[in-house]
Amino acid sequence: NAGVTQTPKFQVLKTGQSMTLQCAQDMNHNSMYWYRQDPGMGLRLIYYSASEGTTDKGEVPNGYNVSRLNKREFSLRLESAAPSQTSVYFCASAGTLNTEAFFGQGTRLTVV
Amino acid sequence: RKEVEQDPGPFNVPEGATVAFNCTYSNSASQSFFWYRQDCRKEPKLLMSVYSSGNEDGRFTAQLNRASQYISLLIRDSKLSDSATYLCVVSRGGKLIFGQGTELSVKP
Numbered sequence: 290n291a292g293v294t295q296t297p298k299f300q301v302l303k304t305g306q307s308m309t310l311q312c313a314q315d316m317n318h319n320s321m322y323w324y325r326q327d328p329g330m331g332l333r334l335i336y337y338s339a340s341e342g343t344t345d346k347g348e349v350p351n352g353y354n355v356s357r358l359n360k361r362e363f364s365l366r367l368e369s370a371a372p373s374q375t376s377v378y379f380c381a382s383a384g385t386l387n388t389e390a391f392f393g394q395g396t397r398l399t400v401v
Numbered sequence: 402r403k404e405v406e407q408d409p410g411p412f413n414v415p416e417g418a419t420v421a422f423n424c425t426y427s428n429s430a431s432q433s434f435f436w437y438r439q440d441c442r443k444e445p446k447l448l449m450s451v452y453s454s455g456n457e458d459g460r461f462t463a464q465l466n467r468a469s470q471y472i473s474l475l476i477r478d479s480k481l482s483d484s485a486t487y488l489c490v491v492s493r494g495g496k497l498i499f500g501q502g503t504e505l506s507v508k509p
Contacts, residue, residue, distance in 0.1 A: 320495065322497065324499075329501070330501070331488070331499050331500060331501040331502060332445070332488070332499040333499075334496055334497070334498070337495065337496060339495050345495070347496060377442075379444055379445070381497070383497075386492070386494075386495035387432045387433045387492040387493075387495060388433065388492075389433075389435055389447045389450055390447075390497055391447070392444035392445050392446070393444060394443070394444050395442075395443070395444055
């Protein structure tokens with residue numbers, strides 16, 4: 290059982306480049322999340338999707354866009370990467386809002 | 402002030418010790434509460450949910466005090482494998498809000 294799968298696991302971008310981080314879950318969960326984790330900052334919520342067809346901003350949405358493609362998939366797009374977006378990105382899913390979430394293995398992104 | 406605050410770390414304890422982590426949250430509308438564990442450079446993993454009545458899972462006991470907006474985690478008989486960062490998590494309005502985490506290092 291794969292759970293939550295993120296791709297890619299590692300990525301290096303040049304400033305100004307764009308890319309999409311992919312996330313898929315096979316647990317039939319309704320809610321999905323994108324977080325970033327930086328040293329000393331803990332996990333901060335970028336965007337979340339309560340259910341298929343809905344998305345909402347989290348704590349740090351600037352510079353990102355998301356798409357809830359279907360119930361399984363929730364992608365995060367960086368339109369013009371900046372060095373400040375160097376971070377570890379985690380996708381998570383939960384059965385419903387306010388229940389425990391399960392995380393993917395993370396994407397380590399470096400913007401140079 | 403952060404919405405979820407945890408004890409600063411790191412906690413360095415010998416094997417077999419009992420260690421307690423504390424967490425406070427500032428928004429009384431918080432709905433659900435969890436403890437997660439995160440090993441170095443890996444994804445957070447659910448340790449346990451926290452209920453008002455308190456709950457126990459083996460060597461781990463979690464308590465919630467809604468009136469004081471306080472959550473705790475007690476680890477008894479610490480093992481080397483308990484070394485990790487422990488994250489206090491609060492759910493509010495569909496958002497999971499993480500504390501910064503407390504690092505635990507269990508030494509032989």
